[in-house]
Amino acid sequence: MSPLASLLRVRVNHRRRLLLGLSAAAVFLSLLGLLLSWLSPAIGAPLRAGLDFTGGTQIQIERRCDGACEPLTTASLQRRLAALELPADPGAQAPRLGGGAVQLLDEGRQVVLRLPTLSADQSQAVIAALEPDLGGIEPAGLGIDTIGPSLGAQLLRASLVSLGVSFIGIAAYITLRYDRLFAGLALLCLGHDVLITCGVFAWLGLLAGVEVNSLFAVALLTLAGYSVNDTVVVFDRIREKRQQLQGASLADQADAAVSATLTRSLFTSLTTLLPLLALILFGGSTLFWFAVALSIGVLVGAWSSVAVAPTLLPVLGRR
Amino acid sequence: MARQQGWLALILALAISAAALLIQFPLQLGLDLRGGSQLSLQVKPAGTITRVEREQLEAVKEVLDRRINGLGVAESTLQTVGDDQLVLQLPGEQDPSRAARVLGTTALLEFRAQTPGTEEEMAGLLALKRQTQSVLASRRARVDPAEADADPARALAADDLAQALQELGVEVPAGSSEIRQLELLLDAVNTRIVDLYEPAELSGRELVGAGRQQQQTGTAWDVTLNFTREGGERFARLTQSLAGSGRLLGIVLDGRSISEASVGPEFQAAGITGGAASITGNFTAEEARELEVQLRGGSLPLPVEVIEVRTVGPSLGAENVRTSLIAALVGLALVAGFMVLMYRLAGVVAVMALALYALFNLAVYALIPVTLTLPGIAGFILSLGLAVDANVLIFERIKDELREGNTLIRSIDAGFSQALSSIVDGQVTTLISCLALFALGTGFVKGFAVTLGIGVLLSLFSALVCTRVLLRLLMSYPNLRRPANFIPRAQLPTAAS
Numbered sequence: 177m178s179p180l181a182s183l184l185r186v187r188v189n190h191r192r193r194l195l196l197g198l199s200a201a202a203v204f205l206s207l208l209g210l211l212l213s214w215l216s217p218a219i220g221a222p223l224r225a226g227l228d229f230t231g232g233t234q235i236q237i238e239r240r241c242d243g244a245c246e247p248l249t250t251a252s253l254q255r256r257l258a259a260l261e262l263p264a265d266p267g268a269q270a271p272r273l274g275g276g277a278v279q280l281l282d283e284g285r286q287v288v289l290r291l292p293t294l295s296a297d298q299s300q301a302v303i304a305a306l307e308p309d310l311g312g313i314e315p316a317g318l319g320i321d322t323i324g325p326s327l328g329a330q331l332l333r334a335s336l337v338s339l340g341v342s343f344i345g346i347a348a349y350i351t352l353r354y355d356r357l358f359a360g361l362a363l364l365c366l367g368h369d370v371l372i373t374c375g376v377f378a379w380l381g382l383l384a385g386v387e388v389n390s391l392f393a394v395a396l397l398t399l400a401g402y403s404v405n406d407t408v409v410v411f412d413r414i415r416e417k418r419q420q421l422q423g424a425s426l427a428d429q430a431d432a433a434v435s436a437t438l439t440r441s442l443f444t445s446l447t448t449l450l451p452l453l454a455l456i457l458f459g460g461s462t463l464f465w466f467a468v469a470l471s472i473g474v475l476v477g478a479w480s481s482v483a484v485a486p487t488l489l490p491v492l493g494r495r
Numbered sequence: 496m497a498r499q500q501g502w503l504a505l506i507l508a509l510a511i512s513a514a515a516l517l518i519q520f521p522l523q524l525g526l527d528l529r530g531g532s533q534l535s536l537q538v539k540p541a542g543t544i545t546r547v548e549r550e551q552l553e554a555v556k557e558v559l560d561r562r563i564n565g566l567g568v569a570e571s572t573l574q575t576v577g578d579d580q581l582v583l584q585l586p587g588e589q590d591p592s593r594a595a596r597v598l599g600t601t602a603l604l605e606f607r608a609q610t611p612g613t614e615e616e617m618a619g620l621l622a623l624k625r626q627t628q629s630v631l632a633s634r635r636a637r638v639d640p641a642e643a644d645a646d647p648a649r650a651l652a653a654d655d656l657a658q659a660l661q662e663l664g665v666e667v668p669a670g671s672s673e674i675r676q677l678e679l680l681l682d683a684v685n686t687r688i689v690d691l692y693e694p695a696e697l698s699g700r701e702l703v704g705a706g707r708q709q710q711q712t713g714t715a716w717d718v719t720l721n722f723t724r725e726g727g728e729r730f731a732r733l734t735q736s737l738a739g740s741g742r743l744l745g746i747v748l749d750g751r752s753i754s755e756a757s758v759g760p761e762f763q764a765a766g767i768t769g770g771a772a773s774i775t776g777n778f779t780a781e782e783a784r785e786l787e788v789q790l791r792g793g794s795l796p797l798p799v800e801v802i803e804v805r806t807v808g809p810s811l812g813a814e815n816v817r818t819s820l821i822a823a824l825v826g827l828a829l830v831a832g833f834m835v836l837m838y839r840l841a842g843v844v845a846v847m848a849l850a851l852y853a854l855f856n857l858a859v860y861a862l863i864p865v866t867l868t869l870p871g872i873a874g875f876i877l878s879l880g881l882a883v884d885a886n887v888l889i890f891e892r893i894k895d896e897l898r899e900g901n902t903l904i905r906s907i908d909a910g911f912s913q914a915l916s917s918i919v920d921g922q923v924t925t926l927i928s929c930l931a932l933f934a935l936g937t938g939f940v941k942g943f944a945v946t947l948g949i950g951v952l953l954s955l956f957s958a959l960v961c962t963r964v965l966l967r968l969l970m971s972y973p974n975l976r977r978p979a980n981f982i983p984r985a986q987l988p989t990a991a992s
Contacts, residue, residue, distance in 0.1 A: 238808070261672050269668055270675075296534075296595035296804050315589055316530070316810035324802035326537065338935040345927040353920055391870060394932070394943050398877070401928030405921035409888065412917035440891040443837065447887060448880035450833060451826030455876055458825055460818035463873050470877065 183417075185435040188487050189427040195483040199368060202476075206375020213378045223374060224381030226389040229332055231325035233294040235302060237287045238317025239310045245285055246311050250278040253287070253309060260305050262298040270298065286317075293324055335393035339370075342400045350404070354411055361488060362407050365480040369403040370396055373473045386465060395469040402448070403477035406441060410481050413437050414489065426493050430486040438482060445478035502964045510851060513858035520861045525868035525942070526584055528816050530809030532591035536581045536598060536799045547579040547797065554796045556581055559598055565788035566597060581799070591804055593785070599801045601749050602789035604699030606733060607692035609742040617691050617743065621755065623659060624684045628777070631677045656680065663687060688752040692745045696733045698794070701726025705790040707783040710775075716783035719773045720790070727770025734758045735766030746774050748786075819872040826876050827853070830883055838890045840980035844965045845886040852882050852957035859949050870943040878950025884921070885958030888914040893981060900988045903978050904970060911963055918958065922951050 188195060210222040219225075227234050239245050257273040264270035277290040287310065294302065299320050307313050343363060350359040373396065380386035413433035421429050452474065455467035526533050538547045538555050552575055559581065563571055572584045583598065585591060609617060656676055660667055663683040667676055704721040722730055737744055739760030746754040753776045758767070778786065807815075831849065834842035856875065860867060893910035901909065929951065932944035969975050978987055 236811070238810070261675055264675075264678070269666075272668070272670075295801065296590075296592035299804070299806075300590055300592045314808075314810070316808045318589060318806065318808040319811050320804065320806035322804040324537075324800070327535070327802045334935050334940075338931040341935065342928045342931040345931065346924050349920075349923055349927060390940065391873075394870060394940055397928050397932050398874075398925075398943075398947065401925035402881070404924040405884070408920040408924060409917045412920060436895070437891075440887050443887045443891070444884045447830050447833060447883045448877070450829035451822075451876045451880040454822045454826035454829060455873060457822075458818055459822040459873070459876075460815060462815065462869055463819070463822075466870075466873060 183421075183432040183435060184428065186438055187431045188434050188483055189431050189490060192487040192491075195487055199480070199484050202372050202375070203368065206372050206378065209375045209378035209382065213382050216382065219381060223378055223388045223392075224386065225328075226387030226392075227290070227321060227323055228390040229328040229388070231293050231323045231328040233289075233291045233299055233320070233322040235289040235291065235299060236317075236319035237289075237303065237306070237310065238314040239285055239287065240312035240314045241285065245283065248280060248284050248287075248310070250280060253278045253289075253306065256306060256309055257289070257291075257302070260302065262294070262301050265295065273302070294322060296322070331390055331393070335390070335397070338397055339393075339400060342397060346400065346404050350408070350411075354415065357489070357493060358411050361485050361492070362404050362411070364488070365407050365477075365485050366400055366403050368480050368484060369399060369473055369476045372476045373399065373469060376472050377469065389465075391463070391466040392469055395466050395473065398470065399473035399477065403473065403480065406444065406477050407481040407485050409441065409444075410434060410437050410485060414486070425490070427490040430489050434482055434486045441478055441482055445474055448474050499964060499967050502960065503968060506851070506961055506964060510854060513854050516858045516861055517854075520864070522857065522861055523864050523866045524812075524816070525866045525871070526586060526805070526812070527807050527869050528812045528867060529586060530589075530807050530812040531584065531586040532588040532594070532804065532806045533585070534583045534591055534595060534598070534801055535576070535803035536583065537802045538579045538581070539798050539800055541798050544797065549578075551797055552579060552581070555799060558793050558795050559583070559799075561792035562597055562788055563594070565791050566594065568594065580802075587809070589806060589808060591806055593781075595801050595804060597785050597788055599799060600789065601795045601798050602699065602786075602792070603749055603794040604702075604790060605695035605745075605747040606697040606730065607689075607695050607745045607747055608733060608737055609745060610691055610693050611742060613691040614741060617688070617755075620684055620688050620691075624681065624688070627677055627681045627684065631674065631681065634674050634677065682751070685751040685753070688745065688755065689747050689750060692747065695747070697722075697726060697729045699790055700793070701729065702790060702793075705787045707778075707780075707787045708773075709780075715777045716780050717773045717775050718778065718783050718786050718790070720771065722770045722772070724770065727768070730770070730772060731766035731768045733766065734762055735764075738762040738766065746776075815869055819869060819876070823872065823876050823879070826879055830879055834883060834886070838886075838981065840969065840975060841886075841890050841893065841966065844962055844969065845883055845890070847965055848886065848957045848961040849879065849882060851961050852953055853879070855953050855957070856950060859953065860946070863945075865945055865949070866942065867946075868942045870940075871946045874943045874946035875950065878947055878954065881925070881950065882954035882957055885914070885918045885954060886962055888918055889958065889962065890981075894986075897978050897982050898986055898988065903976060903981070906978075907966060907970070911959070915959070918955070922955055925951050 213219045213224065214222050254274075254276065257276050257278070260273055262270040262273075271292040271294065273291055276292070279288040279290075280286070281288060287306075289302070291302070299322065303313065303318070343366065346366070347359045347363050350362050377386060377388055377392065381388070410433055413436050414430055417429045417432045417436075418426075421432060424432075449471055452467045452471045455463050456471065459467060536559070538552055540547055544551070556573060556575055560573055563573060563583065568585055568588065570586055574582050574584075576582050583594065585594060588594070653673075656673070660676060660680055660683070663680070665679050665683045667679060671679075701723050702720055703723050703726075706719040706721075707716050708719060709716050734744060737758045739758070739762075741757075744756045744758055745752055746756070754774045756775070774786075827849070831846040834845045834849075836842065838845065856878070859865070865871065889910045892914045893906045896906035896909045897903070926948060929944045929948035933941055933948065978984075
């Protein structure tokens with residue numbers, strides 16, 4: 177075995193078409209999901225926006241029941257909400273709650289209401305009005321979230337701006353440490369990872385009604401930093417191999433770097449996925465989709481640093 | 496060797512002081528973990544002001560601080576956020592509606608004289624107001640309509656109500672109950688009355704104090720006022736000009752008439768002197784208390800809007816603590832198991848470094864202090880995985896060196912020095928994202944960015960210093976100084992070949 181061949185345990189560049197084809201297909205499916213979601217009249221946006229972005233009030237009520245809770249239907253609660261007349265601030269109209277969503281969880285012990293934006297007074301009025309139907313409320317188990325519509329728009333703007341600033345900051349840093357080609361590739365991988373993660377959630381929104389909230393935005397931003405972290409390790413090795421293997425083709429240099437870093441790429445992704453797995457299994461409902469989004473991002477990020485960046489480098493570097 | 500022992504002593508000292516710090520200053524839990532309410536208030540530009548400046552935000556905060564103190568809520572905190580927002584935290588508070596009411600209104604109190612020549616219209620409006628109030632009171636008290644309507648003062652036929660609403664230009668949402676229609680009518684009347692007044696002569700700024708007292712007859716409450724010396728003189732001049740003229744003294748709160756008083760001819764000489772007045776607005780005890788608190792605190796220089804209210808019950812918070820604690824422990828155990836399985840002795844060292852990392856991390860939270868929220872804990876758990884990243888990089892390098900036949904000590908040194916550049920590059924990109932999140936995010940997004948950022952910095956220390964020192968320490972025991980403790984024997988180059 178020649179010295180070079182022993183360094184090429186994994187030859188990603190020999191399967192360039194397959195690997196890039198898989199990524200292209202995933203990107204296409206993601207764009208399709210985002211587009212379908214946008215065209216869907218029920219969603220009307222690339223992702224199904226949750227309370228944090230649309231504004232509104234969510235009330236979570238824990239019923240007080242000894243033993244089994246009395247059976248309850250969402251329809252009866254919805255009728256009660258539709259008939260409810262809320263107190264209004266002077267000069268303002270009180271919202272009507274006919275279109276509100278009612279969800280029963282935990283065998284009817286938990287009731288979750290999704291309503292238009294309500295004032296603190298109005299939220300208390302809703303709870304007071306429903307109390308007889310629910311047969312008692314556990315005050316310690318109450319959760320109320322009210323987000324004004326202007327806050328949702330602010331949050332969306334802040335998320336997009338932070339994502340843009342991270343992109344620019346990371347590109348500048350990699351240009352400084354490596355060169356423009358590497359920076360472009362890192363951003364391409366980053367866009368690939370973020371897009372596919374969004375695509376998965378677009379499909380989840382379309383098929384399972386999963387909504388994205390501000391934690392999803394946080395997950396994407398964390399991903400922006402983490403995914404490049406992975407790619408940079410491969411780049412660092414490619415730079416090293418370029419000096420060690422002068423005379424070898426760029427494709428071979430890249431393959432040698434991937435071969436040398438593959439184990440650690442898999443292992444670092446695994447060590448990040450293990451705590452995320454713990455969050456998915458035990459972290460409770462609030463953090464569930466956050467951990468799912470990050471897990472998808474970490475997996476796609478590992479893929480793009482092993483299969484996308486090193487196979488695109490020889491193609492783009494030749495010009 | 497002496498240098499190694501110096502580092503080891505430093506790490507031990509840090510670990511002991513971190514533990515002491517955590518015992519001395521327990522971690523602060525956010526409202527989503529301990530239960531309570533959080534209100535976000537947006538300051539809105541008004542009038543000639545198009546942009547909220549720093550000093551205006553501070554002025555609003557000062558007024559709100561006084562109002563919160565007036566409410567007597569224990570351990571509440573009010574902080575400015577960004578350029579034009581404030582966040583109020585009320586630990587343990589389950590019903591934030593009173594705080595929202597008291598803080599969310601401007602509370603601009605004005606004393607205004609009735610414009611001459613409007614007597615007739617005013618008389619009509621006041622009659623309508625009294626009638627509406629009395630019908631509303633009986634409806635709210637659930638008096639049987641048939642019985643109440645027998646008394647003409649309490650009756651307001653449906654046709655008359657509809658006509659009055661139309662004349663005042665009130666839009667009534669379809670399907671509104673009678674009570675709602677009456678409320679809308681009353682509000683419209685109170686707004687219309689203000690149109691019949693001249694500009695304000697005296698405002699709530701001229702107050703030094705406010706109080707409340709129950710009326711001697713009945714159950715309603717009055718709000719009492721004390722003017723500054725200057726305010727008292729103006730009040731005397733204002734009442735003198737109205738005395739005996741038949742025109743009314745209007746008391747207006749946020750553009751709505753709350754009381755209309757006539758001033759008797761006996762005050763023609765000097766007006767009402769003494770610098771005190773009372774508002775007879777037929778308040779309930781709760782309303783009187785809220786108005787008193789607002790007037791004492793002063794009116795807001797700019798209007799505010801409550802844009803976010805989050806309330807978490809204590810048992811819901813306790814549940815959040817429980818689940819995230821389990822997730823953190825399971826996450827730690829999974830990572831530790833993986834490291835020991837894959838890297839043997841080095842893995843054990845990495846786990847010790849990880850434990851130190853977790854300890855230092857929590858100590859820094861207590862020191863800064865960082866208020867722990869649910870997303871913050873998620874950031875901490877995630878950073879457990881990221882913290883061993885650097886260890887994986889180093890250990891893989893050590894394995895590479897061992898496979899090439901280098902000695903153990905040399906491999907360890909080479910592993911650390913060669914992995915350094917990619918470790919630093921990777922962590923810097925994560926830090927860039929953290930900075931963007933911190934600078935542009937608000938509220939809990941900031942909390943997440945802080946915990947993740949601290950995690951990244953400490954993980955560098957943990958991987959580059961703690962792991963190295965511990966590994967060096969173990970290597971001083973000849974029994975442990977064997978390559979097989981780091982890598983399966985089969986992967987080592989055999990000496991014979």
